[in-house]
Amino acid sequence: MIAKKIPKKPDVADNYKALAEYIAAAKEPGEKLDKFWISNCGSGETLGDLELALREVYAVRRMKPEITDKSYHMMVSFRPGEKDHLSEKDLKDIASAYAKGLGYAEHQYVAGTHINTDNFHMHIAFNKIHPRTLQVVTPYRDYKVLDRVSRKLEKEYGLFIDNGMSQTGNQGPRLSPSARDYEAQTWQESFQNHVLQHRKEILEHINGAETWQDLHKIVAEYDITLKKRGNGFVLVGPDGQGMKASALDRKVSKTALEKKLGSFKPPITEAGEKKSLPAKRRYKRRPNMRHPAMSPTWRRYLNMQKPVHKRRSFFQRTISNWKLFLLSEAYKDPMAMVFLIAQQEFLHMVFGDDKPTPVSKLAAPALATWREAGQWANAKSLNWLAASRSTGRGCRIDDKGNLIVPLKDANGYMQRVSIYAPDGKRMQIGNVKARGLTHLIDSRKQSDRGPVIFT
Incomplete structure (x- = not known):
């Protein structure tokens, strides 16, 4: 499981009522409320008691009018399939463990679990003001607390062990x-x-x-x-x-x-001049996401960056890094489009987010160009699509409601993306000649025939 604090936006006032109602309503697209409960409020513990509970919370908060930040919002993300292993009591005990670790064991809070296809997660909103002592509690180094509690709970409930600070002790320091x-x-x-x-x-x-x-x-x-x-x-x-x-x-x-x-001495030569020593393992610019088909595109980027290109256009001169170059190439190069979407998947994988959200704003304009200029074909059958548009792990929905399905080879490298429109049309972008590409659709293995492989 991955637990993280959801920081309050600096330009948005603290509004515990709106936060609690957000948890209770599960307003995000495709989400629905699974479980909901209230803790440490005398008015009750169920969804029907929320209105009275909020009055109780605000009675406490009004005792500290000088404090502007009185809410602590956190989210716990679970792995696909873990929902079936956790009872309502387990979920309440998990929320209670985080409350105790953060110093909010006796504080008022509302909690709820949301379902969005494979992305089962829990929201908890704490009132930072203790209901009796009126002490304002702001956890110190809460990220360490959340990590420690998560690792303990994973072992206690037999959940997947996610990478956390306690798992990286032997891997050396992280990036700054x-x-x-x-x-x-x-x-x-x-x-x-x-x-x-x-x-x-x-x-x-x-x-x-x-x-x-x-x-x-x-x-x-x-x-x-x-x-x-x-x-x-x-x-x-x-x-x-x-x-x-x-x-x-x-x-x-x-x-x-x-x-x-002893005292520091800079590098010197026999003549007393600073010297530049040859490097055996040079630091070279290279993409942080690798792909076997990326070399030609990367070479084009490096060639464009060479100072000999004095006649570069103003647009070319603004392409100062690989990200901007890939975005510009995605409008005309199908593999660059694939790399762009693969990069988005890479970022989701790194940050532990498998939620099938709309395709990033970075990819949306280039995708719109392909939709307008590309070749659409009739799909054989899309009857299953209505019920499973968002269930594919790694799938995304674009701004027009089309399903974006990444297709990979046996080595796990994305080679092509397929776009499926609600009207039964489909389009292929990338290596259209590649064979044997697959995509895992039912990663939670809910089908009685096992995981569904899309080919």
């Missing part, structure tokens, strides 16, 4: 917020990602360094320059991206290195 932002904005691998991929061998070599020059030679082999900045050290890449040295390991912190090697 700035590196994650870089990859999200460019869809290219960050310098920090490059460094962390070689973390183990870098640290092994650093342990054997006896002088500062030894250390500079070691990091230079990985296209890294160690520099002094402020009160610490930073590792800098050839394009100016950087990361704190201590983020690699505490052994590379300024205190640890100067204790071992």
